[in-house]
Amino acid sequence: MTRAGPLSLNTVTVRPLTLAQTIEACARHGIPGISPWRDVLQAMGVDKAARHIRDAGLKVTGLCRGGMFTAGSRAAALDENRRAIAEAHAIGADCLVMVCGGLPAGSKDLPAAREIVREGLHAILPEARAAGVTLALEPLHPMTCADRSVLSTLGQALDLCDELGEGAGVAVDVYHVWWDPDLARQMARAKGRIAGFHVCDWKVPTTDLVFDRGLPGEGVIDIPAIRAMAAAAGWTGGVEVEILSNHWWSQDPEAVIREVKSRHAFC
């Protein structure tokens, strides 16, 4: 069994903290990577955040998130994605994580929604390439299809990568893909295109469709098995811990960070 790569803390895992506090905590706890969400990045100010992150010596494994092509007007969504690309560039992020959006309000036309996503990705790809920011297409769990992401499987994400070419990759979050009977084949197919590897765990029971994720080891996902598939596909980066959880958000963030570190072994 290969050892898990270096840890990266996604800021949503410690949502009660500001970005400045999270940067400081990562440095103090010896966590070498960070992945901010745009809300905390913007609250701190992009330039100031970039400076702090650099001064702390942290690797930025991703910026969360671009995408949401199906919400509101097409033009507004593309503009927002262009701003996200610029921010990802400014903080030296390895990639911009793309959460592509669910069904447009009032629509039941899933193929059409998927076409909007496809067109949106094509539209912003030139800016992403120019900025040197990889668009990391993140398939989200099918239970989010209606309201968060019509990009539902790794195979679907790789089909889009095939079409988009240079500048596109995938973000693999074990929470979203662990159930997939086609996972091993698609992970092999992802060779050289994995731009991010995210971990958390599927709790039994899961009581909320969005905010009840577990820390690695709290659930039933065989994370090391999926990480081994990523390693076989050439992934040499670390593991980004991204926990959306009402439970963990109610705990002391320092205790959560200690838990995250101690559970690195489950990754």
Add this chain to the structure above:
Amino acid sequence: MTRAGPLSLNTVTVRPLTLAQTIEACARHGIPGISPWRDVLQAMGVDKAARHIRDAGLKVTGLCRGGMFTAGSRAAALDENRRAIAEAHAIGADCLVMVCGGLPAGSKDLPAAREIVREGLHAILPEARAAGVTLALEPLHPMTCADRSVLSTLGQALDLCDELGEGAGVAVDVYHVWWDPDLARQMARAKGRIAGFHVCDWKVPTTDLVFDRGLPGEGVIDIPAIRAMAAAAGWTGGVEVEILSNHWWSQDPEAVIREVKSRHAFC
């Protein structure tokens, strides 16, 4: 647009009723089909239920459910499935709906769980064939993978059908498959093998992973589009309405039945 086929009422939709009451209500409301769960069937007595259903002139579109191969001992699971096959035969059900089971307790080995399901299906297939009961493999939504069904996609179910041959088919529930980017291709592949077609709807938001399904029209699933795929694949049967919903269970069952009938147009 083709018209929806005849209605069948899955007994769980009106969970507060006994099977005798549900049979009587179907007859009175002119609903031509019924699909009982085993608990209410056994509570009434299989022979008595078979007589009442026949006397009421109802078509039995399925018996819910066999499967659960991964829970408890292998021998006990197979015995339970054999009893289910006998019951399905006794009431003249078109098929036995197979909900195959989640991860065994304490296990994270998903491929092994899928192998247990595969072996279980092979083990009971001779009895199913002898009884003339089609095993309707029902892929369940990936959010149920841990605790209800490691059979997660229609493609995976059809792979098993390919292997099992005569006596195996699929139960397509729009709730479980609507999100699948590969759905159109797999529905075409299902030609001649659709043994049941179940409808309900995906609400936005969905607040519970099991018991928050909507009636047809309450959510975002394009049910007529999926039914058209079924028709193109040779499905000439009806639509079985199966709603697991804390909300609808709290309502007057007579009102629920009227709602089911009025929403036939959304199927």
